[in-house]
Amino acid sequence: MSEQTSTASVTSGSVAAQTRSRMLEVAGLSAWYGEARVLTDVSIDVAPGKVVTLVGRNGAGKTTLLRSVMGLHRQTEGTLTFDGADLARRSPDARARAGIGWVPDDRGIYSSLTVAENLLLPPVVHADAWSLEKVYEFFPVLHERRDFPGTKLSGGEQQMLAMARVLRMGSRLLLLDEPSEGLAPVIVQRIGEIIREIKGHGVAVLLVEQNVKFASTVADRHYLLAQGKVVEHLGNDDFRAREGELLTYLGM
Numbered sequence: 730m731s732e733q734t735s736t737a738s739v740t741s742g743s744v745a746a747q748t749r750s751r752m753l754e755v756a757g758l759s760a761w762y763g764e765a766r767v768l769t770d771v772s773i774d775v776a777p778g779k780v781v782t783l784v785g786r787n788g789a790g791k792t793t794l795l796r797s798v799m800g801l802h803r804q805t806e807g808t809l810t811f812d813g814a815d816l817a818r819r820s821p822d823a824r825a826r827a828g829i830g831w832v833p834d835d836r837g838i839y840s841s842l843t844v845a846e847n848l849l850l851p852p853v854v855h856a857d858a859w860s861l862e863k864v865y866e867f868f869p870v871l872h873e874r875r876d877f878p879g880t881k882l883s884g885g886e887q888q889m890l891a892m893a894r895v896l897r898m899g900s901r902l903l904l905l906d907e908p909s910e911g912l913a914p915v916i917v918q919r920i921g922e923i924i925r926e927i928k929g930h931g932v933a934v935l936l937v938e939q940n941v942k943f944a945s946t947v948a949d950r951h952y953l954l955a956q957g958k959v960v961e962h963l964g965n966d967d968f969r970a971r972e973g974e975l976l977t978y979l980g981m
């Protein structure tokens with residue numbers, strides 16, 4: 730898949746032509762680390778209740794894109810809007826208050842705190858915040874483990890806790906960085922079910938994922954990143970149809 734042909738299919742693809750309601754809109758985003766440009770003119774969008782993935786090889790720029798949306802990476806150009814409001818000058822805290830929830834790849838669980846304390850520590854930042862009861866109803870395993878310290882949780886439980894924590898804060902857009910990484914297949918399947926259920930609550934998800942099979946079970950659309958550029962934009966049916974090609978391209 731050469732970058733040239735791929736770019737052509739972006740502009741001619743049916744997905745690009747669709748009109749979608751946009752919760753998050755990233756337009757013409759470029760990002761640098763010092764002199765090194767790692768994102769070039771990236772434009773993506775995510776609608777409420779939809780899951781959109783960023784797929785690409787290591788170093789393609791996926792995490793930098795998520796961090797730029799959260800305001801954790803600031804050496805950028807381009808526009809970022811959330812619910813129609815410009816995010817550019819807002820701090821990560823202000824973006825969280827607007828309803829963007831960051832779930833890092835290391836999950837960021839406080840190991841010395843219990844599950845309940847991890848859930849209750851961050852402030853509720855938005856009126857759409859899930860109550861603790863709703864969180865426990867949705868994630869029964871967190872209720873069972875509510876008095877366990879973070880250190881005693883499995884990787885899958887930590888991932889659920891990290892997602893639950895931002896839902897309790899009131900996030901309406903979850904930024905998930907490789908949620909399936911390092912988890913057993915059966916747990917990955919459960920995380921997939923949770924992501925699909927979250928959609929039903931109107932929550933949007935922007936998901937960085939290298940696991941193409943997993944991505945195809947949860948997502949509505951996919952952006953393929955290569956060397957900091959969007960080289961493909963595919964609906965999930967096209968993504969599934971081209972799964973073999975994409976796996977080869979990703980070196981999997």
Ligand SMILES: Nc1ncnc2c1ncn2[C@@H]1O[C@H](COP(=O)(O)OP(=O)(O)OP(=O)(O)O)[C@@H](O)[C@H]1O
Pocket residue numbers: 762767785786787788789790791792793794
């Ligand atoms: N703190 C940093 N300083 C300098 N360069 C960085 C830094 N973080 C990432 N990079 C570089 O930016 C590019 C994009 O990295 P990024 O982590 O966004 O990619 P990725 O697609 O998420 O890959 P991975 O899955 O390996 O994290 C890579 O070339 C990486 O080496």
